[in-house]
Amino acid sequence: xxxxxxxxxxxxxxxxxxxxxxxxxxxxxxxxxxxxxxxxxxxxxxxxxxxxxxxxxxxxxxxxxxxxxxxxxxxxxxxxxxxxxxxxxxxxxxxxxxxxxxxxxxxxxxxxxxxxxxxxxxxxxxxxxxxxxxxxxxxxxxxxxxxxxxxxxxxxxxxxxxxxxxxxxxxxxxxxxxxxxxxxxxxxxxxxxxxxxxxxxxxxxxxxxxxxxxxxxxxxxxxxxxxxxxxxxxxxxxxxxxxxxxxxxxxxxxxxxxxxxxxxxxxxxxxxxxxxxxxxxxxx
DNA sequence: AACCAGGGTGATG
DNA sequence: CATCACCATGGT
Numbered sequence: 001x002x003x004x005x006x007x008x009x010x011x012x013x014x015x016x017x018x019x020x021x022x023x024x025x026x027x028x029x030x031x032x033x034x035x036x037x038x039x040x041x042x043x044x045x046x047x048x049x050x051x052x053x054x055x056x057x058x059x060x061x062x063x064x065x066x067x068x069x070x071x072x073x074x075x076x077x078x079x080x081x082x083x084x085x086x087x088x089x090x091x092x093x094x095x096x097x098x099x100x101x102x103x104x105x106x107x108x109x110x111x112x113x114x115x116x117x118x119x120x121x122x123x124x125x126x127x128x129x130x131x132x133x134x135x136x137x138x139x140x141x142x143x144x145x146x147x148x149x150x151x152x153x154x155x156x157x158x159x160x161x162x163x164x165x166x167x168x169x170x171x172x173x174x175x176x177x178x179x180x181x182x183x184x185x186x187x188x189x190x191x192x193x194x195x196x197x198x199x200x201x202x203x204x205x206x207x208x209x210x211x212x213x214x215x216x217x218x219x220x221x222x223x224x225x226x227x228x229x230x231x232x233x234x235x236x237x238x239x240x241x242x243x244x245x246x247x248x249x250x251x252x253x254x255x256x257x258x259x260x261x262x263x264x265x266x267x268x269x270x271x272x273x274x275x276x277x278x279x280x281x282x283x284x
Numbered sequence: 285a286a287c288c289a290g291g292g293t294g295a296t297g
Numbered sequence: 298c299a300t301c302a303c304c305a306t307g308g309t
Contacts, residue, residue, distance in 0.1 A: 125304080128303090130303060133303090222305090
């Protein structure tokens, strides 16, 4: 059997690791609305908590440099997280047969789908409903500071565990100022903790069943379920329909996405979402 | 089946 | 300063 060459290469540089791959922009990937725990700390430098670890990264001319990272650790935890084993270049070339997709991709060709923690993604998108990004980030950061674990030698906190939140009440969540969403977070934690919902099956079960499974949680509707499937379960064909995408679809794709996007609707969605929001800015 | 609360903030005019 | 919008959802 022929083995396809990997779409990335890893180069250790002292204690750091340089990741060389096409279509990988930190700015575009970490600031496109799929993740809420990353912040820019300097020119082209980002940091954010992933699992138990504070990641620090820098965009350079050669690629993306991960600070204090070994090949072994990176292969274990972050290839999948940044979807590096997926051939973005080929998909982009195919999508570019469509003129609108071509423009959208050229606008932000370095967006990559993340595979985030499922529980964290469920909470984050429950919090996102009817909300703006600065406040979403504020609520999540208060959530972590109040109920997460402090990460050694940093001022950062892990995302709170399911079991810890399942034992709380809505009143306990008052300090995070999530408003009416607090009761949904508690409901999600309890249903996951008592195994009414099995997160591990979401990646493999038929996607309609996965949607139904997630929507057992109060406060999780079609939109939030779709975000969870796309941003934490590698379901490339999940397609979150928010106000922006509805607008794009109505104006640019009244008959649906081009055939090249089949089975990768979610990735197309990321380009279109970014594009839609930028067009709006240009008009003002 | 349309409509609205809920809680707070950022953006717009 | 007022008003609107916000990567929605559940309840009426």
